[in-house]
Amino acid sequence: MEVLARWPNQIAHVHLKNFWTPNPKVAWDRNKPDFWKTSRFCDLADGNTGLDVGAVLAGLTRIGFDGWVAVEEDHPQRDVAAVWRDNRQFLRRLGY
Secondary structure (H helix, E strand, O other): OHHHHHOHHHOOEEEEOEEEOOOOOOOOOOOOOOHHHHOEEEOHHHOOOOOOHHHHHHHHHHOOOOOEEEEOOOOOOOOHHHHHHHHHHHHHHOOO
């Protein structure tokens, strides 16, 4: 949200993804041993690290962003078509 407020005219493309980790209170540390064995990118609705997808999208709308937003899902844990469908339904519930 700070980026949106600070550099609203500098955003050209957005990669939107969410993250899940077994201990969300611990800071993101991809260099910790086994971090990527227990933590992962996840469906937009399933993150547990505090990302408010709706607030990000509303912030982009508020600054007049009219570029591309790519929804990313790195290493899906299930059928990719189901992931796409569920992410789309989640975005529709948010009004997008």
